[in-house]
Amino acid sequence: MSNKRIPVIAGNWKMYKTIPEAIALVQELSSAVAGATGREIVICPPFTALAAVKPALAGTNIKLGAQNLNWDPQGAFTGEISAPMLKDVGCDYVIIGHSERRQYFAETDENVNRKLKAALAADLIPIVCVGESLSEREAGITSSVVSRQVKLGLAGLAPDEAKTIIIAYEPIWAIGTGRTATAEDANAMCAFIRLTVTGMFGTPVADAMRIQYGGSVKPDNVDELMSTSDIDGALVGGASLKAADFARIVNFTAK
Ligand code: PGA
Numbered sequence: 001m002s003n004k005r006i007p008v009i010a011g012n013w014k015m016y017k018t019i020p021e022a023i024a025l026v027q028e029l030s031s032a033v034a035g036a037t038g039r040e041i042v043i044c045p046p047f048t049a050l051a052a053v054k055p056a057l058a059g060t061n062i063k064l065g066a067q068n069l070n071w072d073p074q075g076a077f078t079g080e081i082s083a084p085m086l087k088d089v090g091c092d093y094v095i096i097g098h099s100e101r102r103q104y105f106a107e108t109d110e111n112v113n114r115k116l117k118a119a120l121a122a123d124l125i126p127i128v129c130v131g132e133s134l135s136e137r138e139a140g141i142t143s144s145v146v147s148r149q150v151k152l153g154l155a156g157l158a159p160d161e162a163k164t165i166i167i168a169y170e171p172i173w174a175i176g177t178g179r180t181a182t183a184e185d186a187n188a189m190c191a192f193i194r195l196t197v198t199g200m201f202g203t204p205v206a207d208a209m210r211i212q213y214g215g216s217v218k219p220d221n222v223d224e225l226m227s228t229s230d231i232d233g234a235l236v237g238g239a240s241l242k243a244a245d246f247a248r249i250v251n252f253t254a255k
Pocket residue numbers: 012170174175176177178214215216217235236237238239
């Protein structure tokens with residue numbers, strides 16, 4: 001892990017937790033990570049819990065994020081939530097283009113790009129997810145799939161904007177399956193993403209950008225993942241729903 005980049009550990013709660021459950025999890029978590037320094041900690045509860053969780057995070061070192069947003073600031077889009085609304089409720093981060101959104105809600109790279117620009121315009125830090133499916137990996141097209149997602153997803157950004165975003169490399173076959181990419185493979189893909197970013201925006205942007213790994217990150221594999229050169233954090237699903245597990249991940253030690 002480069003000492004130039006501050007690692008980010010983010011919990012993606014997906015469609016879990018009622019408001020009382022969310023508050024209970026935050027209370028347990030906040031004391032367990034109170035001593036963590038030199039890293040950013042983010043939780044992304046469902047939309048319905050954001051307003052209740054925000055005050056529960058006051059005085060803690062945990063930041064609030066959302067799991068999705070619409071690309072327009074307002075309008076007749078039934079069921080959607082905009083970037084200014086997320087800002088209004090106290091979010092600082094937003095996940096964009098998670099593979100579940102791409103897979104089940106037909107999100108395209110073009111949608112991701114519009115959402116990314118909307119997030120930046122509202123001063124939210126986007127966590128842009130990329131990653132290949134099992135069949136794409138088996139077909140040997142992982143690099144071309146991921147570079148396409150990065151190039152189309154980040155198209156048209158100014159270098160200063162690109163510098164602030166976070167990319168999460170999440171191979172789809174590793175999400176929720178208990179199958180993690182090896183630290184070596186995950187690091188190689190994060191390095192490849194950084195190279196793609198270098199080609200688009202230059203070395204200073206690529207050196208500054210945080211690139212996370214996601215996909216079955218657990219207490220027992222986080223230290224190894226975080227000991228690599230190009231993995232700057234983790235996007236954590238299942239293990240972020242248990243305070244002790246997520247706290248252990250937040251409190252990783254990199255060799
Ligand atoms: P997982 O999910 O940690 O449960 O594999 C990761 C994600 O979907 O972001």
